[in-house]
């Protein structure tokens with residue numbers, strides 16, 4: 001469902017300026033956004049390719065899980081920042097679901113808890129995930145960069161930066177298909193994070209896309225939306241560059 005925000009409800013920096021490049025139609029903008037995400041998404045990163053081909057060592061998988069936990073912990077924080085930029089109750093209600101998806105309604109559910117269970121399934125204790133002792137400097141910079149981008153950006157740019165989620169359900173399905181075949185030592189219950197993200201990612205991606213289509217009406221705003229997606233693709237790519245560079249050595253002695 002798309003929501004058109006009355007001009008009076010937009011923040012100053014979201015308001016159309018009337019200058020800049022000629023705007024595309026919303027369909028053309030969507031086509032360009034999808035093309036950008038597909039061509040730059042981190043499923044093409046050599047580390048993800050090796051993961052999905054079953055070529056990672058248990059140590060490399062643990063490095064990835066421990067470092068991605070920092071991303072998981074920061075997603076609800078960045079979503080709280082995005083929520084604070086939304087001016088309509090219905091928009092905030094809707095975005096709030098994303099925070100609940102990760103934080104859960106109790107300590108026993110939610111994406112962060114599910115990621116901790118994935119950690120246990122690959123041989124990482126909860127305490128060593130929770131204190132981020134294995135966090136690599138480049139991963140910290142990439143994730144903090146994403147949070148700070150959303151802190152400082154307009155509502156349009158912050159929402160647009162989540163549009164990598166258009167590709168996330170398919171990468172989750174790839175993992176659900178390939179992990180049992182290539183990494184049978186990981187218990188199936190540990191993969192529940194990936195299962196849960198398939199419908200959540202589909203819902204979130206299509207909601208964000210509807211809003212970006214409705215809000216990015218000038219050429220300048222449309223370019224800002226594309227630049228935000230491009231930045232986010234770099235965040236995901238850099239995170240994996242760091243993880244790949246550390247190999248199975250990413251874990252400092254626990």
Ligand SMILES: O=C(O)c1cc(C(=O)O)c2c(n1)C(=O)C(=O)c1cc(C(=O)O)[nH]c1-2
Nearest residue numbers: 075111161162163164165166167168171197
């Ligand atoms: O494992 C992945 O490849 C992957 C990618 C992305 C993404 O594309 O941004 C997200 C997630 N996972 C994810 O689990 C998640 O909760 C999530 C939230 C967001 C976002 O930008 O708000 N992206 C992603």
